[in-house]
Amino acid sequence: MIVYFNGQFQELNEVKISPFDRGFLYADGVYEVIRTYYGKLFKYADHLERFKASLDAIKINYAETDLLEQNIYKLFELNKYTNPNISFYIQITRGVSFPRKHPFPSADVKPTVFISASTIENDEHAINKGIKAILEEDTRWTRCNIKSVSLLPAVLANQHAVEEGAEEAIMIRDGLLMEGSHTNFWGIKNGEVWTAPLSNLILPGITRTVILEICSYIGIRVNEQAIDKNDINNFDEFFISGTTTEVKPVTQIGADVIGSGVPGEITCRIYDAYLKYVESRNWF
Amino acid sequence: MIVYFNGQFQELNEVKISPFDRGFLYADGVYEVIRTYYGKLFKYADHLERFKASLDAIKINYAETDLLEQNIYKLFELNKYTNPNISFYIQITRGVSFPRKHPFPSADVKPTVFISASTIENDEHAINKGIKAILEEDTRWTRCNIKSVSLLPAVLANQHAVEEGAEEAIMIRDGLLMEGSHTNFWGIKNGEVWTAPLSNLILPGITRTVILEICSYIGIRVNEQAIDKNDINNFDEFFISGTTTEVKPVTQIGADVIGSGVPGEITCRIYDAYLKYVESRNWF
Numbered sequence: 287m288i289v290y291f292n293g294q295f296q297e298l299n300e301v302k303i304s305p306f307d308r309g310f311l312y313a314d315g316v317y318e319v320i321r322t323y324y325g326k327l328f329k330y331a332d333h334l335e336r337f338k339a340s341l342d343a344i345k346i347n348y349a350e351t352d353l354l355e356q357n358i359y360k361l362f363e364l365n366k367y368t369n370p371n372i373s374f375y376i377q378i379t380r381g382v383s384f385p386r387k388h389p390f391p392s393a394d395v396k397p398t399v400f401i402s403a404s405t406i407e408n409d410e411h412a413i414n415k416g417i418k419a420i421l422e423e424d425t426r427w428t429r430c431n432i433k434s435v436s437l438l439p440a441v442l443a444n445q446h447a448v449e450e451g452a453e454e455a456i457m458i459r460d461g462l463l464m465e466g467s468h469t470n471f472w473g474i475k476n477g478e479v480w481t482a483p484l485s486n487l488i489l490p491g492i493t494r495t496v497i498l499e500i501c502s503y504i505g506i507r508v509n510e511q512a513i514d515k516n517d518i519n520n521f522d523e524f525f526i527s528g529t530t531t532e533v534k535p536v537t538q539i540g541a542d543v544i545g546s547g548v549p550g551e552i553t554c555r556i557y558d559a560y561l562k563y564v565e566s567r568n569w570f
Numbered sequence: 571m572i573v574y575f576n577g578q579f580q581e582l583n584e585v586k587i588s589p590f591d592r593g594f595l596y597a598d599g600v601y602e603v604i605r606t607y608y609g610k611l612f613k614y615a616d617h618l619e620r621f622k623a624s625l626d627a628i629k630i631n632y633a634e635t636d637l638l639e640q641n642i643y644k645l646f647e648l649n650k651y652t653n654p655n656i657s658f659y660i661q662i663t664r665g666v667s668f669p670r671k672h673p674f675p676s677a678d679v680k681p682t683v684f685i686s687a688s689t690i691e692n693d694e695h696a697i698n699k700g701i702k703a704i705l706e707e708d709t710r711w712t713r714c715n716i717k718s719v720s721l722l723p724a725v726l727a728n729q730h731a732v733e734e735g736a737e738e739a740i741m742i743r744d745g746l747l748m749e750g751s752h753t754n755f756w757g758i759k760n761g762e763v764w765t766a767p768l769s770n771l772i773l774p775g776i777t778r779t780v781i782l783e784i785c786s787y788i789g790i791r792v793n794e795q796a797i798d799k800n801d802i803n804n805f806d807e808f809f810i811s812g813t814t815t816e817v818k819p820v821t822q823i824g825a826d827v828i829g830s831g832v833p834g835e836i837t838c839r840i841y842d843a844y845l846k847y848v849e850s851r852n853w854f
Contacts, residue, residue, distance in 0.1 A: 298590075301589050303594055305575070305585050307594070312719065313719055314721070344726060388725050389731075390732075402589065404670075427710050435595060436597050436720045438718050439711050441596050
């Protein structure tokens, strides 16, 4: 498997991250996950804009963001993928600096850039049957809008979900359902879609924006308002969204089966419209 | 410089961390900093206990913690340090796993273990003159008692301090001064010492415990109670503590000079008692 590392395309096992990389010592870095459909990057401009916002938010000065797209496509080529659905993982850290100390290193320390690619295997079962999620207290920091690699709280929450036979943990902060550990979260009540508003407490999902557009297009009203945990029982459907997740129905939360335990009607309408949008290739 | 990496003692530039190390991708790891005095590890048992607690808290199963001490001393030897004041940095992550996904990898994935050593240069100036600190909203997660490498919020806070001409940022949560970005925080009012109580919101500092013992020994009353930001002006002295920081007077917080701007009397008594304790070698 060939990856991109600091200007070089090389075999994964040749890549040498220094233990003094600030990504390793301090989680001092940000990332993006971008996918293709039909061999083309989906919503690349939006991902790039978010990535730049993350870099700016933590003041990593990386001047070569304009080269990322060509390096991603080059990686696609070099790995000779035949599957047209590939996800790319891009991480930029504040670089290597010795000795270890908290403040930023001097301005001449170059950021570390890593890009890898992997095939997306769609989980048809989850789409047709739905997944189980759990509710988890949101222990994360208060800058969840930054897509940083400081992800330990998300890892622990997601692992807890897996241990409970679930696939995703929905993070609750101050009684409100904010988002999943690595997805955005949605509910449907009386035919209307609810999702937490953009703030410093959730990731501004690219798929979230696509879904908002789709709902507007197919005439489903959206309330950008977080769902109260005490109001869960009044909701008819739930789903999660994300770049590789797309739209996944949530048919069970903790011990509670949602509705009749199958993907909800409006969720399916949104998912179908999402697929049509992708198929339309209007985003090319 | 020789470091320890996964069972090997090797030159730092030979160490190859995989980009798929969960420490790099997810900040999925914990660390310790342990120092020597007179060539002996200070409070090793306490550091080891805390390290084990951190590993347990994030469920990293590392069976060889009993070997850490000998590997640390071996590193001391191999680097031929003549300075008897060395700090050791030990990091254990959940290991290397491909493809990238949030849940823990299978149980046969071995944790990554990295240890490095560096000389401690004491900052006599700060001890005699005191340092400046700033106040910073605590954006961190709510498990600050775990010494994890998910440190981006602490990095950003500390960098902000440096940009303000200060050395440390004191984290304020719900109006209370919890701790520094990488130190514990203390205040003195009417001859009594205050510091935040142990909880999930601060690190249980090893030096913090030593200082509590010292205060008890020299007859200074301690309130384990966090200082309210509105009560700062009623305090006479402040200091920070940590393994390499030891006891450092804080003589300015933001724009406010504390007292007459020189290290406070009780801070100096505590620092002197700390040095005597170290010199006594009673902790050998």
